[in-house]
Amino acid sequence: xxxxxxxxxxxxxxxxxxxxxxxxxxxxxxxxxxxxxxxxxxxxxxxxxxxxxxxxxxxxxxxxxxxxxxxxxxxxxxxxxxxxxxxxxxxxxxxxxxxxxxxxxxxxxxxxxxxxxxxxxxxxxxxxxxxxxxxxxxxxxxxxxxxxxxxxxxxxxxxxxxxxxxxxxxxxxxxxxxxxxxxxxxxxxxxxxxxxxxxxxxxxxxxxxxxxxxxxxxxxxxxxxxxxxxxxxxxxxxxxxxxxxxxxxxxxxxxxxxxxxxxxxxxxxxxxxxxxxxxxxxxxxxxxxxxxxxxxxx
Amino acid sequence: xxxxxxxxxxxxxxxxxxxxxxxxxxxxxxxxxxxxxxxxxxxxxxxxxxxxxxxxxxxxxxxxxxxxxxxxxxxxxxxxxxxxxxxxxxxxxxxxxxxxxxxxxxxxxxxxxxxxxxxxxxxxxxxxxxxxxxxxx
Numbered sequence: 304x305x306x307x308x309x310x311x312x313x314x315x316x317x318x319x320x321x322x323x324x325x326x327x328x329x330x331x332x333x334x335x336x337x338x339x340x341x342x343x344x345x346x347x348x349x350x351x352x353x354x355x356x357x358x359x360x361x362x363x364x365x366x367x368x369x370x371x372x373x374x375x376x377x378x379x380x381x382x383x384x385x386x387x388x389x390x391x392x393x394x395x396x397x398x399x400x401x402x403x404x405x406x407x408x409x410x411x412x413x414x415x416x417x418x419x420x421x422x423x424x425x426x427x428x429x430x431x432x433x434x435x436x437x438x439x440x441x442x443x444x445x446x447x448x449x450x451x452x453x454x455x456x457x458x459x460x461x462x463x464x465x466x467x468x469x470x471x472x473x474x475x476x477x478x479x480x481x482x483x484x485x486x487x488x489x490x491x492x493x494x495x496x497x498x499x500x501x502x503x504x505x506x507x508x509x510x511x512x513x514x515x516x517x518x519x520x521x522x523x524x525x526x527x528x529x530x531x532x533x534x535x536x537x538x539x540x541x542x543x544x545x546x547x548x549x550x551x552x553x554x555x556x557x558x559x560x561x562x563x564x565x566x567x568x569x570x571x572x573x574x575x576x577x578x579x580x581x582x583x584x585x586x587x588x589x590x591x592x593x594x595x596x597x598x599x600x601x
Numbered sequence: 602x603x604x605x606x607x608x609x610x611x612x613x614x615x616x617x618x619x620x621x622x623x624x625x626x627x628x629x630x631x632x633x634x635x636x637x638x639x640x641x642x643x644x645x646x647x648x649x650x651x652x653x654x655x656x657x658x659x660x661x662x663x664x665x666x667x668x669x670x671x672x673x674x675x676x677x678x679x680x681x682x683x684x685x686x687x688x689x690x691x692x693x694x695x696x697x698x699x700x701x702x703x704x705x706x707x708x709x710x711x712x713x714x715x716x717x718x719x720x721x722x723x724x725x726x727x728x729x730x731x732x733x734x735x736x737x738x
Contacts, residue, residue: 355645355647355655355656355657356657356658357641357643357645357657357658357659357716357734358643358659359641359659359660359662360639360640360641360642360736361642362639362642363639363641363662363665363736366738367662403642454738455636457639457738458636458639458640458738460642461639461640461641461642461735462640463642464640464642464643465640465641465642465643465644465733466644468642468643468644469624469627469644469646472644472646473623473624473646484642484643487642508711509662512660512662512663512711513660515658515659515660515713516660519658519659555686555687555688555712557686557688557690560692560693562693564698566705567698567701567703567704567705568704568705568706568707569692569693569704569705569706569707570706570707570709571661571692571706571707571708571709571712572709573686573690573692573709573710573712574709574710574712575663575710575711575712575713577711
């Protein structure tokens with residue numbers, strides 16, 4: 304493992320504050336500094352939250368489902384009217400992620416009316432969570448106006464969640480930021496798994512390809528959320544999802560990439576082959592559904 | 602007491618300055634993400650000091666095209682970013698291309714990658730690093 308150090312804004316400030324308040328040396332400098340990537344966070348000095356992690360976009364997965372010509376399944380989506388029933392910030396955050404996926408999914412299938420209903424739910428939850436003030440008003444206006452225009456909408460949703468994520472992290476609300484991402488990931492994975500069970504091969508492959516994400520999200524939540532969340536049934540299910548994903552097999556073969564400097568593009572030629580049995584697929588799908596039910600429960 | 606407060610403010614001033622700079626840096630980084638590329642919905646920011654490296658792992662899906670925009674401070678070409686595969690093979694580094702603030706990646710087959718970012722020490726010794734990840738629809 305390479306030894307580096309990453310100092311996200313809040314973490315660094317927190318460490319310095321701790322050092323000042325306790326009068327202890329909390330951060331040792333050495334030639335071989337340590338990184339603060341997700342895998343290497345083991346600090347007992349501060350509540351380490353400013354960690355960098357990445358989950359592939361749920362919108363990208365929704366696009367894959369649409370492009371694989373899977374049937375539109377509106378009955379799988381969360382009820383847009385349910386937003387008013389979510390009371391805790393955790394519920395609101397997770398369902399903010401869920402609704403973003405549902406808005407993209409329904410818009411991609413040209414269900415503009417449903418997409419617009421999700422916009423209203425997103426707008427309300429973002430207000431409740433105090434995110435809306437950080438979002439460019441023009442962006443919000445365009446988001447609402449493009450519910451039936453999927454080409455623009457998917458870009459605007461991506462911008463909305465990126466700006467919201469930046470605001471939450473800037474304000475040290477790492478738990479809420481992680482829960483929004485969790486909601487989006489679970490919803491898109493659930494939709495993909497249901498398509499896979501219906502026999503969609505592209506969706507089956509995409510389910511398998513989420514192996515890395517399943518462990519990343521559990522680690523991120525382990526760092527950013529409080530003990531109550533980690534004792535919840537939902538967290539146990541997420542643990543089970545990660546365990547199930549450990550049985551997905553993959554083989555990786557490196558190939559030299561090809562770079563074209565004039566176009567500023569590199570073609571990555573390496574290949575990964577994933578193997579997931581039907582029984583394992585059903586197990587993962589069932590666990591995803593269980594997690595999703597707990598997230599969307601009123 | 603006032604002296605202590607003054608010392609604390611003085612000690613934190615550079616950090617607050619860098620922190621405030623992040624929004625401006627993110628604004629500049631977004632300029633490289635035109636509407637062709639859909640942001641992945643996450644914000645990757647870190648305060649980096651001399652010799653430090655920010656890193657995260659993610660999955661790039663096959664048959665996709667991604668764009669990584671990388672910016673530090675308020676000037677272009679101050680941030681070096683490198684992409685590695687799961688076996689630590691270097692797939693790309695913008696250091697070989699004048700620290701280009703963005704680069705595109707055509708992905709044939711899904712793979713797990715690690716993205717590292719560090720300051721170009723010859724241009725900047727500390728700053729807010731912002732990375733934006735987008736994919737083409």
